[in-house]
Amino acid sequence: MKVIYTYTDEAPALATHSLLPVIEAFAGKAGVDVETRDISLAARILAKFPDLLTDTQRVPDALAELGALATTPEANIIKLPNVSASLPQLKAAVTELQAAGYAVPDYPEDPRTEAEISARAAYDSVKGSAVNPVLREGNSDRRAPASVKGFARKHPHSMGAWSPESKSHVTTMLDGDFRHSEVSVTLAAADTLRIEHVSADGTVTVLKESLPVLAGEIVDASVMRRAALDAFLAQQIADAKAEGVLFSVHLKATMMKVSDPIIFGRVVEAFFPAVFAEHGAALTSVGADPDDGLASVLAALGRLPSAEREAVEAAIAAGYESGPSLAMVDSDKGITNLHVPSDVIIDASMPAAIRSSGQMWNTAGELQDTKYVIPDSSYAPLYAETVDFCREHGAFDPTTMGTTPNVGLMAQKAEEYGSHDKTFEIGAAGTVRVVDAAGTVLLSHDVAAGDVWRACQTKDAPVRNWVELAVDRARATGSPAVFWLDETRAHDAQVLVKVRAHLAELDTDGLTIEVMDVADATRYTLDRARRGEDTISVTGNVLRDYLTDLFPIMELGTSAKMLSIVPLMNGGGLFETGAGGSAPKHVQQLVKEDHLRWDSLGEFLALAVSLEFLAEKTDNPRAGLLGAALDEATGRLLEEGRSPARRVGEIDNRGSHYYLALYWAQALAAQTTDPELAALFAGLAGDLAAAEETIVGELAAVQGNPVDLGGYYHVDRTRTDAVMRPSATLNGLIDAF
C-alpha cells in the first residue's frame, strides 16, 4: 500500500509544491512510498484527447485510475480540493492549454460533426463536479478534531454581530420545485430501467436507454417547473425591491452541473426581463447564454452590431435601474451575484453571509441586509432556520458553541449529487417516465417545455454502511445522532424504511438517535450548539455538503480545518483535506504579492490519519509513529501561532510548512518507541531549529512582489516550485535528508 497524494488546482496545488517535498522526505524514513496523481482540471482535459497531443504532452487518465483504486482495499488516497469547473472556467482552461501549444479543441457550443459531438461529450464529462463522485466509494465522516476545536475556542475568529431588526431572510418555492414534485420507489430486484419522454402526440423519445439498478435501490424523480420558477423569481425580485434588501441567489452550479446552471440562467433572465424578451434571438446568435452568467452575456455583446449592442446595454442598464440592488461578489470590480455561476456556491456562500451579520456586500462595498433566494425547498429550511435563529439569539459564539460533526451518505453517487446523467431540460410538453425492463411505468411526471426533470439513485449497501457509521460515531462520542430525514418527503420516506430496519439490527443501547426533518433538525442542533452541546448530524449527500461548511465556518472560521475521512466500502481509505474548496482568491493574492494564505491544516490532518491507516493495514509501526508525531506537530503549530496569516509580510503557507517540518522532526526525535527512528530525525530537527532565523528570513524576503506562475489552470511546474520553495536553506536540508 502506498500513499497517493493528489495534485489538484489553485491554492491547494500551490501548497503542494511546498509541502510534498517535506512529506516525501519524512515518509521515506518509514518506508512509506508517496506517489502523486495529477487530477487537476488541466490534466483531466488533456487525458481526454490523447490523439491530439504529442508524445511528451500526453498524460494518463489518473482520475480513472484512482476511481478504480478506490474500489480496492489497497486504496490510501489523500484528496485535495479541486476545481469543479463551471463552463466559463472550463473554457478558460481550454484557452490556456491551447495557448501553451496543446492542440485540444474548442468547447463545441453547437456540436454537429462526429468529432464535435465526441469532444463535447469529453468536455461535459470533465465539467462540474467530476472528481469527487468518482472517488467517493464510501460515506463521509467529517468533524473538527478536538485539538482544532479547542484551539478555536481559545482563539476565536471574528463573527459579525446580528441585529434583531435584520431584514435578511431566506425565500424558497412553495410549489412546482423538486421538493414538491418528488416521487420515489424502492426496487425489489435488480433491473435495467429506461427514461423516456412521451409527447402530447404520443411520440416516444428515449432520454436514457439504460439505467441499471440493484435490488433494494431507491430511485426518485422530480421536476423543477419553469413556469413556477419564473413566477417565483419575478415575485422575489419585486419583493427585494419593495423591502429595500439586496437580491441574491444561492445555487450549486458546479456540483449540480446540469440543473443549476439552467436555474441560474432563469434568474439572470428574470432580473433583466426586457433584455431577453426583446433581444433574445440576437443574443443567442452571438453565443450569449444566461446559464453561464451575466458576465458571459456581457462578453458576447461585442459581437453584436453596434446599434443592437447599444440597445441591449440600455436594456441592461434599465434592468439594474428598475430592479433591487444586487448582492456583489466583488464591488470594486463590479462583479454581481449574477455574473458567474461558480462565484456563488451555496455551501460556502450562505455560511459566509451568516458569519457576516447575515449580510452581503452592496455596490458601495458595504454590508447590507439581503434576500437569499434558494429556489428548491428541499434543503432551504436549513438556512432559513439558521438565519431566523441568529436574528433571534444573535451570532454564535465560537468560544462556547458546541460542535456538529457529520456522517454523510455519499457512496456510489448517492442522491442528487449523482443525478447529472439523469437530468434533462425538457424540450416539449408531455410526460417523462421511468420504465422497468418489463415495461411497467415506475415513476412519471407531466412536463412542459423548459422544465428541468431529474432522477436520482441511492443504493442499499451505502445506506446500510451509513447507518453503521452513524451508530459507530454516536457510540464513540456519546453525542446524540440526528437523522435529517423528512417522513413527508418521497425520497426520505424510502430511506427511512431502510434506516429503521437497519437500526433495529444494530446495538443502539444507550444511544440517542433521533429522526427530524430539516427545519426541526436545524433548530434542535442550533439550540444545542448555543448551549455548548455537540450533536452528530446524519444526513444525505447534499446536507452533508452544506452542513460541513456551515458548522465549521461558524465554529472554526473555515471548513479547511476539518478532518474529512471516507472509509471506503471495500476497505480502502480516502482522506479528503478539509471540507471546503480551492480558494481562488488565495491564488490572486499570491500572484499579486507573493503571499499564500492557504492553510494546509486539512492536509496535515488527512496525512496523519492516512499514515495511521497505512500503519495498521501494512503492519508498519514506523508509519504509525510518523502519523502520531504529525498530529503532535499540528497541535503545536496551532498553539504556537504558526498558521498562515492573511496579510503580506506575515507568515504564510510556506512558513507554516517550515514550522510543521521542524515540529514534526522534533516530535519524531523525541519519541522513544523507536530509538533508531528518533536518531534519524534528531539531526534534521537540530539543523531545522538552528537555521530558523535564516529560513524565516529567506521566506519573508520574497514577499511583497508579483510572481508569475506561467499559467493558472496549467502552471509551469518549475517556476511554481521556485515560487513555493524560496528558501535555499530549507530546501537544502529537506532534499539532503
Ligand SMILES: NC(=O)C1=CN([C@@H]2O[C@H](COP(=O)(O)OP(=O)(O)OC[C@H]3O[C@@H](n4cnc5c(N)ncnc54)[C@H](OP(=O)(O)O)[C@@H]3O)[C@@H](O)[C@H]2O)C=CC1
Ligand atoms: N472538495 C472539493 O474538491 C471542493 C472543491 N470546491 C471548489 O473550490 C472552488 C472554490 O469554491 P468556494 O465555494 O469559493 O470555496 P473555498 O472554500 O475555496 O473558498 C471560500 C473561502 O474559504 C476560505 N478558505 C477555504 N479554504 C481555505 C484554506 N485552506 N485556508 C484558508 N482559508 C480557506 C477562504 O476565505 P478567505 O478568503 O477569507 O481567506 C476562501 O476564500 C470551486 O472551484 C469549487 O468547485 C469547493 C468545495 C469543495
Ligand SMILES: O=C(O)CCC(=O)C(=O)O
Ligand atoms: O465536488 C464539488 O464540486 C464540491 C464538493 C464539496 O463542496 C464538498 O464535498 O463539500
Ligand SMILES: [Mg+2]
Ligand atoms: Mg462543500
